[in-house]
Amino acid sequence: MTQPAQSTSNPLLQLWRNQESRGVxxxxxxxxxVFALLAAIARNVVINLEAVGKEFxxxxxxxxxxxxxxxxxxxxxTNRSTHLRAAVVGLLNTLLIxxxxxxxxxMVGFVLGIMRLSSNWLVSKLSYAFVEFMRNVPILIHxxxxxxxxxxxxxxxxKALNVGADAFFLSNRGFYVPSPVFExxxxxxxxxxxxxxxLVYFFKRWxxxxxxxxxxxxxxxxxxxxxxxxxxxxTFIATGMPLSWDVPVLKGFNFKxxxxxxPEFLALWLALSLYTACFIAxxxxxxxxxxxxxxxxxxxxxxxxxxxxxxxxIIPQALRVIVPPLCxxxxxxxxxxxxxxxxGYMDITATLGGISLMQTGKEMETMLIVMGVYLVISLLISxxxxxxxxRIKLTER
Amino acid sequence: xxxxSTTPRYAPGTHPDLPPPRRTTGALGWVxxxxxxxxxxxxxxxxxxxxxxxxxxxxxxxLFTGAIWTAVDRKECWALMDTPRDGACWAFIRGSFELFVYxxxxxxxxxxxxxxxxxxxxxxxxxLRENIPGKKYWLIFAAAYPFIAAWLLLxxxxxxxxxxxxxxGILLTLxxxxxxxxxxxxxxxxxxxGRRSNLPALRAVCVIFIEFIxxxxxxxxxxxxxxxxxxxxxxxxxxxxxxxxLIMVTLFASAYIAEVVRGGLQxxxxxxxxxxxxxxxxxxxxxxxxxLPQALKISIPGIVNTFIGSYKDSTLVLIIGMMDILGxxxxxxxxxxxxxxxxxxxxxxxLFFFISCFAMSRYxxxxxxxxxxxxxx
Numbered sequence: 001m002t003q004p005a006q007s008t009s010n011p012l013l014q015l016w017r018n019q020e021s022r023g024v025x026x027x028x029x030x031x032x033x034v035f036a037l038l039a040a041i042a043r044n045v046v047i048n049l050e051a052v053g054k055e056f057x058x059x060x061x062x063x064x065x066x067x068x069x070x071x072x073x074x075x076x077x078t079n080r081s082t083h084l085r086a087a088v089v090g091l092l093n094t095l096l097i098x099x100x101x102x103x104x105x106x107m108v109g110f111v112l113g114i115m116r117l118s119s120n121w122l123v124s125k126l127s128y129a130f131v132e133f134m135r136n137v138p139i140l141i142h143x144x145x146x147x148x149x150x151x152x153x154x155x156x157x158x159k160a161l162n163v164g165a166d167a168f169f170l171s172n173r174g175f176y177v178p179s180p181v182f183e184x185x186x187x188x189x190x191x192x193x194x195x196x197x198x199l200v201y202f203f204k205r206w207x208x209x210x211x212x213x214x215x216x217x218x219x220x221x222x223x224x225x226x227x228x229x230x231x232x233x234x235t236f237i238a239t240g241m242p243l244s245w246d247v248p249v250l251k252g253f254n255f256k257x258x259x260x261x262x263p264e265f266l267a268l269w270l271a272l273s274l275y276t277a278c279f280i281a282x283x284x285x286x287x288x289x290x291x292x293x294x295x296x297x298x299x300x301x302x303x304x305x306x307x308x309x310x311x312x313x314i315i316p317q318a319l320r321v322i323v324p325p326l327c328x329x330x331x332x333x334x335x336x337x338x339x340x341x342x343x344g345y346m347d348i349t350a351t352l353g354g355i356s357l358m359q360t361g362k363e364m365e366t367m368l369i370v371m372g373v374y375l376v377i378s379l380l381i382s383x384x385x386x387x388x389x390x391r392i393k394l395t396e397r
Numbered sequence: 398x399x400x401x402s403t404t405p406r407y408a409p410g411t412h413p414d415l416p417p418p419r420r421t422t423g424a425l426g427w428v429x430x431x432x433x434x435x436x437x438x439x440x441x442x443x444x445x446x447x448x449x450x451x452x453x454x455x456x457x458x459x460l461f462t463g464a465i466w467t468a469v470d471r472k473e474c475w476a477l478m479d480t481p482r483d484g485a486c487w488a489f490i491r492g493s494f495e496l497f498v499y500x501x502x503x504x505x506x507x508x509x510x511x512x513x514x515x516x517x518x519x520x521x522x523x524x525l526r527e528n529i530p531g532k533k534y535w536l537i538f539a540a541a542y543p544f545i546a547a548w549l550l551l552x553x554x555x556x557x558x559x560x561x562x563x564x565x566g567i568l569l570t571l572x573x574x575x576x577x578x579x580x581x582x583x584x585x586x587x588x589x590x591g592r593r594s595n596l597p598a599l600r601a602v603c604v605i606f607i608e609f610i611x612x613x614x615x616x617x618x619x620x621x622x623x624x625x626x627x628x629x630x631x632x633x634x635x636x637x638x639x640x641x642x643l644i645m646v647t648l649f650a651s652a653y654i655a656e657v658v659r660g661g662l663q664x665x666x667x668x669x670x671x672x673x674x675x676x677x678x679x680x681x682x683x684x685x686x687x688x689l690p691q692a693l694k695i696s697i698p699g700i701v702n703t704f705i706g707s708y709k710d711s712t713l714v715l716i717i718g719m720m721d722i723l724g725x726x727x728x729x730x731x732x733x734x735x736x737x738x739x740x741x742x743x744x745x746x747x748l749f750f751f752i753s754c755f756a757m758s759r760y761x762x763x764x765x766x767x768x769x770x771x772x773x774x
Binding site for chain 1: 434597599602609612615616625627712716737743746751758
């Protein structure tokens, strides 16, 4: 490199020309700019808050929240409860919709993805049309449209549709289903169920080790199913069947007994799950296609039976491709559940970030908490994803 | 043994190709192979046909044959049908169509919106078509388009000024989406380069920004834009709501673009970086001439997917009270003349988004095939 003679005499320019010192300069400048920006924002916030007579504190969380939450399945909540309690109710509702949404989305997604790969032309094309339609229309439209269908097109409570067995009713006020009533001894059944799950887990590990050591294959699936059904079943009968169903019955203007799945929950659940399922379907399809045909052939050449080949060769390899994007779809579903506010399902965005914000005027504090909650959920899901990725990573030699 | 004497004999390797088995050719063969190859498939086919039979004819009747296209209100619509509500009342959409497209843009100035739309199509075609003469100028035009559009829509410099509160409907949807898309790309590339940089402070800033934005829902960022962004600004300064929303949408999309571009940068073999270094190229030259052209090429499908995502996300502005196509449509539903026509409205808007998003995703697939330069066995 030829440098002009006069520049070598300038020490500043020399520093800039040196790669290491230039790196340091750039970093110092970046940090100064970032911190100056943050400081300016902080200063503006302080001045502006003072100008409108607000102070930055989280004390409002203990004030009574004077609004109702129509859907609080876990916690007791009245309009005299605090904003903090409203926030917790909202958080639980967010987690509830995310949990059930992920389950339904995974099931529908796998079915759609496998249908898409079906050798049956009609089935494959039906899945294709559904997937393309659902994922090319914004999720908000799905939520609003399904909500509109539930609220306006379903019959009123008095003429509720009997969907099955005089126990399931569909109306524009929600989906009425029987609720379980646990009697004495139900806890024992629950404990036995947990124990048998643990037993199955250890049996599986033991069988895997036996296979690794001796090559002997045990019928894991049937034994597990047997343990899972038989042990709790026997306890259930032995304790005198401590479970009954509270069936909803139409009395006057409303249903008595049973559980009502609110239309807001129903619409949000269906919309989120179906929308996410379409993305999952594509992921599943890509994952299965990513396992090269040679792997199947090699498995057969080794003399594995088709179901063993699927279980030992194809599924583990497909899962390696499927799981990381699947996790980010779960994350998307959780974040999209914040659209609940559009139809009045009370999740954390609607309670704390919506009504509490409007009532207390604490924009800063409420939004900080809401964003923090979503960030924590995101970080938890992505750290699980990283852990899983690390576990199933292809170890190359 | 007599049969062998009648069949002609061929030297090894000279036997002409036999026609495929009759069972596998022709329409019937196709049906047998693709629909009826096993008992399970027969059942699935029957199930699918039953499904289509129960869904399609009523839908077609409701959408087309039983639909009413001209009426003054819903009562007239339903009076025109054999049984009320048996068909769609497209008169609702037709009657509000101008509102849905232009929002409240003043009537005499609407030619500016039309011109913006036309220039939009021109910019897209010019930027995407290969082998177009003067490609360089088209690209410059496409890059300058957002500013031209802003001038045309908002006025000033010789044009009648129009307030941003007059924007609405499809116009607003496109404004939000196009701004988000065009400004998030350069910002996203910069963030990706920052994240890949070997300067720890720069990298930390980019990582924190990207992970923060990707960790929260867009709706919370929009709440921030609508309720508390003014607190961040020097006292006394106000800021147009649309502007604040556009900034948030851009920042949001840029974090996702950054991750896509980072994937592209990581997908490049390290030999490319080393080769650029060996040629003595500086950081910027190496990136401009060697790294980015290749990295961006691999990330095009992901970038288009992010664009589709931010296009769909533009509907979220309705939650903070802006009247994009969805917000405006929902407001129209409260019109006493057209109460209860939600299905028509949502189908219309869904179709609008479906057509544009599906076209984009098809284009991306197409491009992916065209850019596939490695040899696949």
